[in-house]
Amino acid sequence: MRDAQPKAIQLADYRAPAYEVTDTHLRFELHDGYTLVHSNLSLKQNGDETELLLNGQDLELISIKLDGKLLSEADYTTAEEALILSGLGASHTLEMTTRIYPEKNTALEGLYRSGGMYCTQCEAEGFRRITYYPDRPDVMSVFTTEIIADAARYPVLLSNGNPVSEKIEDGKKHVVWHDPHKKPAYLFALVAGDLQVRDDHFTTCSGREVLLRIFVEPQNVDKTEYALDALKRSMRWDEEVYGREYDLDIFMIVAVDDFNMGAMENKGLNIFNSSCVLANPATATDAAYQRIEAIVAHEYFHNWSGNRVTCRDWFQLSLKEGFTVFRDAGFSADMNSATVKRIEDATMLRTVQFAEDGGPMAHPVQPDSYIEISNFYTVTIYEKGAEVVGMLHKILGEEGFRKGSDLYFERHDGQAVTINEFVQAMEDANDVDLTQFRLWYKQSGTPVVEVLTQYDHAAERLTLNLRQYTPDTPGQTDKKPLWIPVQLGLIGHDGEDMEVRPDQPDFWTEDSQVLHFREAEQTFSFGGVVEEPVVSLFRDFSAPVRIHYQHSQSALRFMLQHDSDGFNRWDAGQQLMLHWIELAEKGRFKFTQDDIDALHTVINDVELDPAMVAYLLALPSESYIAESRPQYDPVAIHKAREQVMAALADTLSDDFKACYQRLNVSGDYQPVPEDMARRSLKNLALSYWAKADAEGVEAARLQFSSADNMTDQMAALRTLVAHGNQAEAEQALAEFYTQWQQDSLVVNQWLTVQCGSSKLGTPAHIRQLLEHEAFDWRNPNKVRSVIGAFANQALCHFHGADGEGYKLLADAVTRLNESNPQIASRLLTPLTRWKRLVPNQSQMMKSELQRIMDHGSLSKDVYEVVSKSLM
Numbered sequence: 001m002r003d004a005q006p007k008a009i010q011l012a013d014y015r016a017p018a019y020e021v022t023d024t025h026l027r028f029e030l031h032d033g034y035t036l037v038h039s040n041l042s043l044k045q046n047g048d049e050t051e052l053l054l055n056g057q058d059l060e061l062i063s064i065k066l067d068g069k070l071l072s073e074a075d076y077t078t079a080e081e082a083l084i085l086s087g088l089g090a091s092h093t094l095e096m097t098t099r100i101y102p103e104k105n106t107a108l109e110g111l112y113r114s115g116g117m118y119c120t121q122c123e124a125e126g127f128r129r130i131t132y133y134p135d136r137p138d139v140m141s142v143f144t145t146e147i148i149a150d151a152a153r154y155p156v157l158l159s160n161g162n163p164v165s166e167k168i169e170d171g172k173k174h175v176v177w178h179d180p181h182k183k184p185a186y187l188f189a190l191v192a193g194d195l196q197v198r199d200d201h202f203t204t205c206s207g208r209e210v211l212l213r214i215f216v217e218p219q220n221v222d223k224t225e226y227a228l229d230a231l232k233r234s235m236r237w238d239e240e241v242y243g244r245e246y247d248l249d250i251f252m253i254v255a256v257d258d259f260n261m262g263a264m265e266n267k268g269l270n271i272f273n274s275s276c277v278l279a280n281p282a283t284a285t286d287a288a289y290q291r292i293e294a295i296v297a298h299e300y301f302h303n304w305s306g307n308r309v310t311c312r313d314w315f316q317l318s319l320k321e322g323f324t325v326f327r328d329a330g331f332s333a334d335m336n337s338a339t340v341k342r343i344e345d346a347t348m349l350r351t352v353q354f355a356e357d358g359g360p361m362a363h364p365v366q367p368d369s370y371i372e373i374s375n376f377y378t379v380t381i382y383e384k385g386a387e388v389v390g391m392l393h394k395i396l397g398e399e400g401f402r403k404g405s406d407l408y409f410e411r412h413d414g415q416a417v418t419i420n421e422f423v424q425a426m427e428d429a430n431d432v433d434l435t436q437f438r439l440w441y442k443q444s445g446t447p448v449v450e451v452l453t454q455y456d457h458a459a460e461r462l463t464l465n466l467r468q469y470t471p472d473t474p475g476q477t478d479k480k481p482l483w484i485p486v487q488l489g490l491i492g493h494d495g496e497d498m499e500v501r502p503d504q505p506d507f508w509t510e511d512s513q514v515l516h517f518r519e520a521e522q523t524f525s526f527g528g529v530v531e532e533p534v535v536s537l538f539r540d541f542s543a544p545v546r547i548h549y550q551h552s553q554s555a556l557r558f559m560l561q562h563d564s565d566g567f568n569r570w571d572a573g574q575q576l577m578l579h580w581i582e583l584a585e586k587g588r589f590k591f592t593q594d595d596i597d598a599l600h601t602v603i604n605d606v607e608l609d610p611a612m613v614a615y616l617l618a619l620p621s622e623s624y625i626a627e628s629r630p631q632y633d634p635v636a637i638h639k640a641r642e643q644v645m646a647a648l649a650d651t652l653s654d655d656f657k658a659c660y661q662r663l664n665v666s667g668d669y670q671p672v673p674e675d676m677a678r679r680s681l682k683n684l685a686l687s688y689w690a691k692a693d694a695e696g697v698e699a700a701r702l703q704f705s706s707a708d709n710m711t712d713q714m715a716a717l718r719t720l721v722a723h724g725n726q727a728e729a730e731q732a733l734a735e736f737y738t739q740w741q742q743d744s745l746v747v748n749q750w751l752t753v754q755c756g757s758s759k760l761g762t763p764a765h766i767r768q769l770l771e772h773e774a775f776d777w778r779n780p781n782k783v784r785s786v787i788g789a790f791a792n793q794a795l796c797h798f799h800g801a802d803g804e805g806y807k808l809l810a811d812a813v814t815r816l817n818e819s820n821p822q823i824a825s826r827l828l829t830p831l832t833r834w835k836r837l838v839p840n841q842s843q844m845m846k847s848e849l850q851r852i853m854d855h856g857s858l859s860k861d862v863y864e865v866v867s868k869s870l871m
Ligand code: 0A1
Pocket: 121, 123, 124, 260, 261, 262, 263, 264, 265, 298, 299, 321, 374, 377
């Protein structure tokens, strides 16, 4: 906790480090109650600066020696969270011993305990909680790590790189690891515990054998198969698609229960939140399987995009995160349906990132200032960053992009670089000027593109007028026009794509059908257009922008049925649904026969991927609807959406029933794309059927008790909670808990179903669950399952008229501010949206933010978000 107001760190203040650490030797002695960390650092001067700053936080310094000579307090200065040595020469050896207390570490940064094991989390600035060190990503060092611990209780002792030696002496186990690849301290990792391992092998493209190991607590060994399979597929994919080979003899994954984020890409020793790696058919849903596949790939891909080539400073975070998300999205698209993956990613961007861009924490993909870097692991850095890389891919094409990434990896291997160097490699490899494109990294806010089309029948000519602007965001006004790739199609009355031939060929890439929109306003014309087309813009979500273009209802229905671009097909349906929900809010909603016919076509299209049909028939979420409006009333949105859902369920109830019965086939559960697609449509149909009809609830009840996999059991439980009566819902929840209370990850799903429910997720019920034996404030997954689900999903209760929901969230944030500031700060997000809410809610949210502010002794994490939100 801080005393004075924390200072912002500025990109403009970046200075290269005065000293390199060429070698880092660490020795950890794990004792009950405390750990001793001995370090031996070889220092080498970089320029003429003679002062060395070592970061350190919550450390007890036992001893410090420079070139073998013990230093006293007079020989160094201490500043806030730093130790400074001055007047140094060209090279030195620095040895230190610190004492730390992993048992008391509830922030889960640095070295901490989770259950019976020790583990680390060093990104972004956790290493400074282990020992004094230049804890910045541009200091890259070769690490050798010795770990000493009780041999009986900690038989498994792991660190980065390859194992060197192992012995047991006087009941203590000693192991040494050596990582030949130099790396920043944020990629350091250590694990100690009584863990079981599942092994596998991978032969790399050059024929090297790599040992793959997943370490878990003994009861979880039967949940490791899928992650290993995903890992092997990721390793092969990165060789084939990016030409990247793995570079150590061993690759390890460890699952831990208490973890702030999803997973961490430590060199050769990835550490995972157990919820993002463990799965078996009985306990994990299809969605969990897909998440595991994506996260395993993401962490593995970091080995090149992040580890071999890392970030110069944390302002460059998207260099590794945006690029790696782009890479993992490509992998998931290749493993599953590319269109469905694109729909999921665009939905996430439009719902969560657009909201961030329109709120007080808006920042560019390359921020220029921060108070607490942990607050900048955001959807803007990750997902918008990935979209920006995706636009480069659209502009340069598959081959050009690959030439650029090859050059980037080759040129910067072993370096800590900037986003600019990434773009430079793309430029150099393709001989293209990306100066204007770089603005995507510098400007925050979501660009708006206004579209006007005009068709001249006599001249057979289409004119497309595009205007762009980016709204002001905190600290940024007067934004410049961006280079926006507009993937375009023109659809004829037969539903077929027409040829697109703009009169401005310099602004058109034929291969990818991309129009390059680069000025504030630009008009494009197309000749030889023999009939008035339906204009399908931003196909495949080709740019992360808001589009203002009023398609007619009939054009939307036409696109929903015919657009050859799956993404726009889905998007047309969403626009129709948004329109219905708006009408419902005004009391004017009724299906037209044309709407019903369009929906019929979709649900009965057996040629179409069932996962796609499920997405086409799913209403936009309440958050998505909210985000489509400048100001919103969550309770009104909830009611209107419910009304449309009921109408849809009633109108198509026979189709949903038939669809459910057609797809409800028995057979062994397999986590493969075709089966997942079938289950997703089946369970969507079940939900609509149950909404319309008691017979559907009965089917859900049957599915709940007879399911042999969690996907079907959980879908049935959700349906019973949403559409059954109260007794049915309570009974199913009680049975579920009795069945699964021993499995913490399943219990988390049980908590989420209730806390995120518009039926059950009331503040009173949440407060009850906070007292439940299954809840634990120290475990981030539990906190997310209860409070996160409530504040982000049960919107009609979170935004309830009495303000109890806001109060509950603020209480939770204040409590976690002490024990786990990262989690506290992340939970806060819904309250930061207060300016967008209708006046009554807005005022109450603001008061709760103020109440947190007045609490005093705020962590940097919480202080930054609350103070910026109140500005
Ligand atoms: N780099 C990891 C995620 C991660 C980010 C931040 C953390 O602490 C602030 C921890 C982990 C990834 O992208 O997977």
